[in-house]
Amino acid sequence: MKQYFKNLESGLSAAIQNGQSSPRKLYALEIARLGARLYSGVDMVSWCGIYAPFEILNAMGVTSCFVEFIGAMVASTGTVGPMIEETDHIGYSSDACSYHRAVTGAAIKGLMPVPAFLVGSTSPCTGGVAVIENLAAHFKKPLYLLQIPQDFTENNIRYLASQFRDMAAFIKKSTGVVLDNAALTTSVKNSNRARELLLEIYRLAASRPSPVSSKDLANFGIVLSLLFGTEEAVRLAESYRDEFSRRVQAGKSGVPKEKIRLLWIQNRIQFKHPIETMLADEYGAAIVCDELNDVTWDPIDPDDPYEGIARRCLSIPFNGTIENRVKHLQKLAKDYAIDGAINPCNWGCRQGTGARGLIEEGLKKVGVPVLNLEVDCVDSRKFTEGQFRTRIEAFMEMLDQRPSPWSQG
Amino acid sequence: MYYLGIDIGSLSCDAVLIDRDEQVRATSVVPTGARNREAIARVTDDVIRSSGITRKEIRATVSTGYGRDRVEDRASAVTEITCHARGIKAVIPETRVLIDIGGQDSKAILLDQNGKVVDFAMNDKCAAGTGRFLEAMARALQVDIDEMSRLDAGAAGTQTISSMCTVFAESEVVSLIAEGAPVKEIVHGLNRAIASRTLSFVKRIAQNLTGIPISMSGGVARNTGVVRALNAALGCTVSVPQLPDTVGALGAALIARERDALGNRA
Numbered sequence: 105m106k107q108y109f110k111n112l113e114s115g116l117s118a119a120i121q122n123g124q125s126s127p128r129k130l131y132a133l134e135i136a137r138l139g140a141r142l143y144s145g146v147d148m149v150s151w152c153g154i155y156a157p158f159e160i161l162n163a164m165g166v167t168s169c170f171v172e173f174i175g176a177m178v179a180s181t182g183t184v185g186p187m188i189e190e191t192d193h194i195g196y197s198s199d200a201c202s203y204h205r206a207v208t209g210a211a212i213k214g215l216m217p218v219p220a221f222l223v224g225s226t227s228p229c230t231g232g233v234a235v236i237e238n239l240a241a242h243f244k245k246p247l248y249l250l251q252i253p254q255d256f257t258e259n260n261i262r263y264l265a266s267q268f269r270d271m272a273a274f275i276k277k278s279t280g281v282v283l284d285n286a287a288l289t290t291s292v293k294n295s296n297r298a299r300e301l302l303l304e305i306y307r308l309a310a311s312r313p314s315p316v317s318s319k320d321l322a323n324f325g326i327v328l329s330l331l332f333g334t335e336e337a338v339r340l341a342e343s344y345r346d347e348f349s350r351r352v353q354a355g356k357s358g359v360p361k362e363k364i365r366l367l368w369i370q371n372r373i374q375f376k377h378p379i380e381t382m383l384a385d386e387y388g389a390a391i392v393c394d395e396l397n398d399v400t401w402d403p404i405d406p407d408d409p410y411e412g413i414a415r416r417c418l419s420i421p422f423n424g425t426i427e428n429r430v431k432h433l434q435k436l437a438k439d440y441a442i443d444g445a446i447n448p449c450n451w452g453c454r455q456g457t458g459a460r461g462l463i464e465e466g467l468k469k470v471g472v473p474v475l476n477l478e479v480d481c482v483d484s485r486k487f488t489e490g491q492f493r494t495r496i497e498a499f500m501e502m503l504d505q506r507p508s509p510w511s512q513g
Numbered sequence: 514m515y516y517l518g519i520d521i522g523s524l525s526c527d528a529v530l531i532d533r534d535e536q537v538r539a540t541s542v543v544p545t546g547a548r549n550r551e552a553i554a555r556v557t558d559d560v561i562r563s564s565g566i567t568r569k570e571i572r573a574t575v576s577t578g579y580g581r582d583r584v585e586d587r588a589s590a591v592t593e594i595t596c597h598a599r600g601i602k603a604v605i606p607e608t609r610v611l612i613d614i615g616g617q618d619s620k621a622i623l624l625d626q627n628g629k630v631v632d633f634a635m636n637d638k639c640a641a642g643t644g645r646f647l648e649a650m651a652r653a654l655q656v657d658i659d660e661m662s663r664l665d666a667g668a669a670g671t672q673t674i675s676s677m678c679t680v681f682a683e684s685e686v687v688s689l690i691a692e693g694a695p696v697k698e699i700v701h702g703l704n705r706a707i708a709s710r711t712l713s714f715v716k717r718i719a720q721n722l723t724g725i726p727i728s729m730s731g732g733v734a735r736n737t738g739v740v741r742a743l744n745a746a747l748g749c750t751v752s753v754p755q756l757p758d759t760v761g762a763l764g765a766a767l768i769a770r771e772r773d774a775l776g777n778r779a
Contacts, residue, residue, distance in 0.1 A: 498594035
């Protein structure tokens with residue numbers, strides 16, 4: 105993995121220096137750099153849950169990453185099979201989440217850097233907590249588990265903020281690293297600047313036609329959160345904003361002759377597959393919006409960063425009841441004038457499969473049909489292209505014959 | 514001027530030739546087998562020969578089914594969902610819910626009053642309740658697949674097939690045979706299992722079925738036992754066209770005709 109990230113970083117840097125720059129290449133470069141730091145053997149590393157406060161961790165100089173990132177990386181490199189088989193050997197159910205099985209397998213195979221400590225989060229899923237707890241036991245390293253409340257209330261915000269303070273004290277006790285207040289203020293200011301840029305990016309993405317090609321913003325929002333607090337996040341967001349502004353001003357759509365606007369629910373498929381290209385080339389269909397690409401929080405007060413970060417965590421619709429998610433998806437469908445939604449229903453994910461009926465019903469109420477697939481977004485060995493093509497093509501044929509649900513509005 | 518629709522399924526390859534007035538001039542159904550290009554050539558030759566036309570008189574071909582991209586001289590390929598919807602509209606126009614059970618897919622399709630697809634649900638990653646499922650069960654029972662459709666006559670409904678996995682259901686059937694369960698009861702249990710599975714697809718696209726005209730296409734629609742079980746599960750009479758196998762190919766031919774009229778052959 106170390107060599108992979110180093111090669112990726114040098115290859116992308118060379119391409120960008122040779123004038124082949126694009127926001128997506130810069131995004132890939134930041135991923136490569138993060139991977140290289142994680143595997144450098146020099147940086148202090150923390151394996152985390154998705155809701156970890158990366159502004160605080162970045163301000164402390166800790167290279168931090170949620171574990172699902174590694175699952176996605178091994179999927180994208182086509183090496184996921186042996187990792188997952190490793191978990192089969194120790195009795196994992198084949199129905200368990202492949203993101204988590206891949207991470208666990210990578211740790212067993214010695215392909216995960218040893219962290220200094222771990223920060224888990226009870227949201228978005230208990231599977232993630234189990235993996236973090238297993239990793240803590242595997243590496244024999246201390247774990248701080250953030251208990252993420254379900255509801256957005258002032259009491260819950262204060263409760264979560266107090267946990268962030270405790271977490272900083274836990275890191276100090278575990279590693280000796282002290283959180284510098286000035287560094288945290290700078291981190292929060294960078295995070296707020298990135299937030300402003302994200303608002304612009306998503307506003308531009310909702311333009312008709314959309315400047316977004318189906319791959320431009322894949323995994324974007326969730327991965328960018330790893331860089332919150334850094335100048336790199338700001339620079340990356342600026343490059344997207346500038347490129348999308350150029351495209352919108354020129355009337356250039358991300359997918360040529362955009363005909364169908366799609367909403368992708370939850371995570372993208374992480375291994376190489378032909379679906380996004382097929383959608384664009386054969387149907388003029390663009391994934392203009394991903395559920396996980398949105399700004400739902402207010403700017404964080406630099407004078408009270410813990411509460412501000414807690415507010416952000418609790419504002420994310422993936423936290424709490426499914427009604428939050430359904431309302432959010434309905435809002436996205438309206439904001440982006442969505443014609444249809446694709447829910448991969450990631451195999452083994454209770455978030456992905458458990459809510460599918462309610463999500464389908466909720467989007468149908470606003471006139472947006474949903475295609476439910478049954479994809480393992482990480483384990484490419486379960487992917488049968490022919491089956492998926494038929495379902496997706498039939499969905500596109502159906503959408504092609506329907507008027508836009510937003511044509512009157 | 515003629516239009517050809519070819520439906521290359523996993524079990525059968527079907528062709529329908531229509532004229533410019535959308536009248537069916539010839540049909541052909543052959544097993545797809547391992548070499549689907551040979552099956553495609555065979556059904557094409559069949560309909561040309563039996564209609565007495567020349568190949569050059571075929572103005573456009575639309576292909577459908579899992580092997581739709583294997584038809585080399587197609588004007589376009591369209592999924593079986595859209596083609597079955599178009600085909601059933603031509604033969605049973607009042608249809609609003611179409612059940613299509615083919616070789617490896619089973620689906621429920623909701624149509625609007627114009628025969629356009631409004632919604633659909635289909636099986637994923639599992640051949641339970643499909644033609645392949647029935648084929649495997651016929652093999653376990655050592656009966657012919659066509660004969661199987663009549664074998665449930667007079668069954669009292671004493672046997673239930675609890676497993677909807679094709680492999681496990683086959684084991685269950687073998688166990689029931691070993692226990693001496695009557696074949697008609699086993700077949701009846703299998704038909705009810707398919708109906709139950711299909712009902713879940715139908716309910717996903719239409720919760721209230723009161724007064725909704727439901728039709729069925731695909732090869733399994735020839736199995737009268739399955740249709741009876743579906744009638745019981747759905748609480749209504751499912752309409753079956755005279756040639757259920759060729760509904761997809763008919764839809765493909767009609768789409769070829771329509772696209773040609775619109776000047777859209779790509």
